[in-house]
Amino acid sequence: MKKKITGITLALLSVFSLPVSAAGDTTPACTNCFEKRWIYFGGNITASFATTDATFNKLIELIHVAKAEGYNGIAYNAGGSGAYTAMLDPTTPSNYHANFALLVQAAADNGMELIPVGGGPEVPQRAAPDLIEALPVSDTPFIVQGNQARPVGASFITDGGFENNDTAWDLFENASGNVIYDTTVAHTGQRSVKFTKGTGTTVATARLHRKLSDLRAHSAYRLSFWVRSSNYNFPFRLQMTDDAGRPMYLNASARLGWGTAPNGAWNADGNTLAATQDWTHYNLDFNTGNNVGLRLYLGTWSMPAGPNGEVWIDDLDIREIGLAHTIRRTPRSLPVSVKSEDGSITYQEFDSNGQPKDYIVGSESLTLPQVSTIGEGQILKVSAYQSAQNMTAMWGTPASACYQKFFDIQKQYYDHIHALLAGPSKFFLHYDENRVLNWDPACAANITAGKYLADMIKKHQETLLQAYPNLELYVWNDMFDPKMNAVPKYWAVNGDLSNSWAGLKPATVIVNWTDENTAKRKASLEFFHSLGQKQMIAGYYDDHTLGNIASWMQALTQAQANGVSGVNGFMYTTWNGNNGYSDVKAVADYIKQHYPQRWPQ
Numbered sequence: 384m385k386k387k388i389t390g391i392t393l394a395l396l397s398v399f400s401l402p403v404s405a406a407g408d409t410t411p412a413c414t415n416c417f418e419k420r421w422i423y424f425g426g427n428i429t430a431s432f433a434t435t436d437a438t439f440n441k442l443i444e445l446i447h448v449a450k451a452e453g454y455n456g457i458a459y460n461a462g463g464s465g466a467y468t469a470m471l472d473p474t475t476p477s478n479y480h481a482n483f484a485l486l487v488q489a490a491a492d493n494g495m496e497l498i499p500v501g502g503g504p505e506v507p508q509r510a511a512p513d514l515i516e517a518l519p520v521s522d523t524p525f526i527v528q529g530n531q532a533r534p535v536g537a538s539f540i541t542d543g544g545f546e547n548n549d550t551a552w553d554l555f556e557n558a559s560g561n562v563i564y565d566t567t568v569a570h571t572g573q574r575s576v577k578f579t580k581g582t583g584t585t586v587a588t589a590r591l592h593r594k595l596s597d598l599r600a601h602s603a604y605r606l607s608f609w610v611r612s613s614n615y616n617f618p619f620r621l622q623m624t625d626d627a628g629r630p631m632y633l634n635a636s637a638r639l640g641w642g643t644a645p646n647g648a649w650n651a652d653g654n655t656l657a658a659t660q661d662w663t664h665y666n667l668d669f670n671t672g673n674n675v676g677l678r679l680y681l682g683t684w685s686m687p688a689g690p691n692g693e694v695w696i697d698d699l700d701i702r703e704i705g706l707a708h709t710i711r712r713t714p715r716s717l718p719v720s721v722k723s724e725d726g727s728i729t730y731q732e733f734d735s736n737g738q739p740k741d742y743i744v745g746s747e748s749l750t751l752p753q754v755s756t757i758g759e760g761q762i763l764k765v766s767a768y769q770s771a772q773n774m775t776a777m778w779g780t781p782a783s784a785c786y787q788k789f790f791d792i793q794k795q796y797y798d799h800i801h802a803l804l805a806g807p808s809k810f811f812l813h814y815d816e817n818r819v820l821n822w823d824p825a826c827a828a829n830i831t832a833g834k835y836l837a838d839m840i841k842k843h844q845e846t847l848l849q850a851y852p853n854l855e856l857y858v859w860n861d862m863f864d865p866k867m868n869a870v871p872k873y874w875a876v877n878g879d880l881s882n883s884w885a886g887l888k889p890a891t892v893i894v895n896w897t898d899e900n901t902a903k904r905k906a907s908l909e910f911f912h913s914l915g916q917k918q919m920i921a922g923y924y925d926d927h928t929l930g931n932i933a934s935w936m937q938a939l940t941q942a943q944a945n946g947v948s949g950v951n952g953f954m955y956t957t958w959n960g961n962n963g964y965s966d967v968k969a970v971a972d973y974i975k976q977h978y979p980q981r982w983p984q
Contacts, residue, residue, distance in 0.1 A: 415980040419919060419952030421456035421498065422449050422967060426960060427463035428486060432478045439482055441961045446495045448964070452971040453983040457490065458811050458954060460500035467501045468509040470799035471792070480803070487805050496809070498857070499800045502847075503813035504781035504820070504839065507792040513712050514782035514789060516819045517768035518670040518875075521601040523705030524724075525749065525763040532742070532749040532763055536702040539597055539604070543699040544572045552576075553592040555682075561589035562682065570609040570662050570697035578619070578694040580686045590682035591696065595623075600675050603707055603769050605643070607666040608681075608699040612659055615692035617683045619656050623669060624678050630818075631677055631875050632669040636777035640667030643707065647746030653777060658692070668707055670769050672875055706747050708770040716785075716825040717768040719744050724762040730755075768822075774875055775818040784839040785825040790846045797847055810847065811857040811894065814840060818874035832878035833869065836862060837886030844888045856888065857919070860895040863887060866907045867897060889915050894954060896921035904938035905945075912947040919952030925959050927966060929973050936978055953981075 428439040446457065461467050465482075469475045490497045508515040525532040542549035545564060554562040554576065565577035578589040598604065612619075620638035623631050634640045637653020642665055644650050654665040671677060681696060711717055721730040721742055730741035741757055743750040749765070751757050772780045782789055797810060821835040830838075840863075844856055861867040863884040871879045887893075893916045897907040911918055922935045939950055955970050957963025974982045 416983065417919075417951060417953040417981055419456055419954075420454045420971075420982070421458050421919075421952065421954040422454055422964070423458045423460070423500070423921070423954055423956040425460040425462050425500075425958075427461065427465035429465035429476050429478045429482045430463070433482055433485055436478070436482065438961060439486070441964070442486065443489050445964055445967070446489055446493050448967055450493050450495060452968050453975075454955070454967070454971070455494070456496040456498055458498040458500050460811075460813065467499065467796065467800050467803070468506055470803070471506075471510040471796060483803050487803075491805075497804055497807060498809045498811050499804055499807055500811040500813050501800065502793055502797060502810065502843070503779070503815065504784065504817050505779045506782070506796050507789045508780065508782035510792045510795075511782070511788060513710060514786065515710060516771040516781050516783055516822055517710035517717060518672060518771055518774075518819075518822050519601045519766070519824075520603045520670065520705060520769045521599075521766045522722075522764040523602065523703060523766070525705060525721075525765050527751065527757060527759055527761045527763065529759075530751045532751065532757070532761075532765075534703060534705045534747065534765075535762075536704065539595065539701045539703070540593075540699060544569075544697060545574050545576050546572050551593055555590040555592055556588055559587065561587055561686075562591055565695060568611070568695050570611070570695075572697075575611075575695040575697040578615075578682055578696070580617075580691045587686045588682070588684050589686065590680055590684070593679045594676065595679055595701070596676040598671050598674070598676055599703075600671050600673055602671050603668060603704050604671070604701050605666055605668050605704045605707070606640075606679075606699070606701050607664065609662050609664050609697045610639070610656060610660075611662045611695045611697075612656055613693045614659055614690060615656070615694045616658050616690070617686045617692065619681075619683050619694055621667070621679075621681050624680070625674050625872075626676070626678065627872070628678075629872055629874060630775070631672055631674065632667070632774055634667075634773055634776060635779075636773075639665055641773040641777050642666045643668055647707065649708075649773065649777075656694070662697075667773070668704065668769070669774065670771075670875075672877070704747060705765050706744065706749070706767055708772065709744070709746075709767045710770050711744075711768075712783075712786075712825070716823070718766075720766040721749065721757075722764045722766075724764060726764060730757060730763075771819040771822070771875070781817050781820055783823040783825070784835070784842075785823045789839075790842055793843055794846050794850060797851075801851065808853065809855040809857060812840075812843070813859070814862050815859040816868065817862055817876075819876065820880075821877040830878075831882070832873075832876045832880045833882040833885075835878075836880060836883040839886065840883070841886035841888070844886075844891060848888075856891045857894050858887070858891055859921075860893045860897065860907060860911065860918075863893070864895075864897065864907055864910065866903055866910065884914060887914065887916060891916065892952070893918045894921050894952075895919065896924070896956065898924075901934045901938045901941070904935060905942045908938060908942040908947050908950060909945060912942070912949065917949040917951060919954055920950065921954045921956040923955050923957060923966065923970055925957050925963060929966070929969065932970055932973055933977075936974065936981075 426438040622633040639654035
């Protein structure tokens with residue numbers, strides 16, 4: 384591979400090292416410059432080799448644009464098959480190291496610092512899938528038939544076919560005609576629920592709601608439903624929340640969730656809705672967590688002007704499941720427990736010789752060996768732990784940090800990055816919107832989510848700094864910010880996230896992306912200043928009006944007037960992939976014009 388890179392390097396570097404102006408690469412000084420002026424870049428630069436890869440080419444182009452506009456760093460979050468986690472596998476994509484070597488050379492030739500972004504809590508489960516967060520499932524009723532025991536699976540929904548005008552169903556936009564009972568289209572029976580845009584409306588919503596009040600805490604369920612569509616081009620999604628509106632199921636990877644195949648594995652693809660499709664069956668698995676009830680929502684939250692289109696839902700059902708996507712750690716800290724219906728007998732998985740005794744754990748079933756003491760027709764209470772995967776996303780579910788293995792893998796992961804990028808001086812930890820945490824009983828009993836996350840980030844920082852004492856660490860603010868996600872209840876996190884910030888090292892720099900408004904941003908800057916943390920602003924967020932930038936600069940000015948110091952960086956931040964960099968110059972120009980002391984002229 385080295386010979387191949389060396390053979391093409393001179394030719395390619397003639398492209399990578401194009402001059403940006405007649406003035407050369409001298410960057411004028413400014414009196415109060417943001418010391419770090421970065422651009423956030425996410426994507427896979429290894430799908431094909433070098434200049435034939437569109438994302439690789441975009442990043443190289445961006446390096447030149449960035450240099451011309453006074454930026455001095457690229458915070459690179461490698462994605463897809465080119466993610467840094469690929470190096471945890473025995474093999475990496477064929478173009479992986481070659482493309483990265485060329486990127487490192489191009490950045491160096493243009494005086495642009497590369498800052499790797501990664502190391503989020505999900506990383507260890509890439510190398511050790513059994514470390515993924517898992518929620519308890521307690522006392523699921525199973526019934527024995529023959530040599531198998533399976534969930535009783537009683538339905539928890541009345542009028543799932545929408546035939547009887549059950550008042551438990553709320554058709555929120557029924558009055559406007561956006562959500563109605565349709566007697567002309569049905570999967571079975573005579574009716575379905577139809578979603579459309581009422582006549583004459585320009586922007587509308589169309590939502591179906593049901594309060595699920597008869598569920599059990601710490602239980603697993605499978606929701607199934609049928610969907611048909613005709614020329615429907617609006618985003619149609621499903622979510623479940625607690626009574627306060629905090630999501631317990633909202634899959635960022637697939638709007639209608641991610642289903643389970645007949646063999647118990649996840650489907651290859653998420654539940655997606657075509658603009659036009661015949662009746663199609665979907666399912667998804669969820670866990671109630673600490674809640675005794677949830678709220679189910681289906682529909683579209685925004686329908687702008689355009690053709691109406693239609694979606695129909697029918698035959699919706701919810702049934703209790705058990706031993707679905709079961710996680711059993713090695714060593715087995717997440718047990719499977721099988722008891723008699725009254726709880727007086729605890730059955731044994733193995734005998735003293737390690738041989739199967741009363742049951743063998745399978746996917747959504749137990750097999751009973753001949754020596755089992757469990758009888759025909761018996762009702763059992765089965766408890767286990769259900770993978771948190773797909774509750775909030777197919778990818779990115781955190782691993783449990785209750786084990787040394789979590790930190791060993793994080794260290795190995797950064798070792799690879801350090802070698803790949805020729806010894807970067809900075810590492811940006813991607814702790815961001817971690818929506819499922821602190822369910823593992825292997826950590827200290829009754830630990831708060833805030834203490835759990837504080838312990839995680841503290842040990843993660845210590846692990847890296849022990850090996851790389853001069854490494855500068857950066858981290859997003861939101862999981863450590865009481866103005867954002869470090870709050871008493873956040874998504875499917877178990878417990879109060881307050882005081883998570885106690886785990887931050889004094890030298891770790893906060894990359895602050897606080898949303899909503901100037902006052903909230905000012906308060907966040909002041910909070911982290913009170914902790915003694917240096918900060919960077921992560922601004923833009925695809926706001927072409929540059930209102931986001933204006934708000935941030937106002938917040939910074941107000942915070943500094945109130946004594947805040949140490950905000951010494953700015954990062955142009957987009958989540959729009961290769962199309963998100965059209966305003967790189969406009970953002971720099973805005974700061975130059977309105978805050979000339981902050982940016983090289």
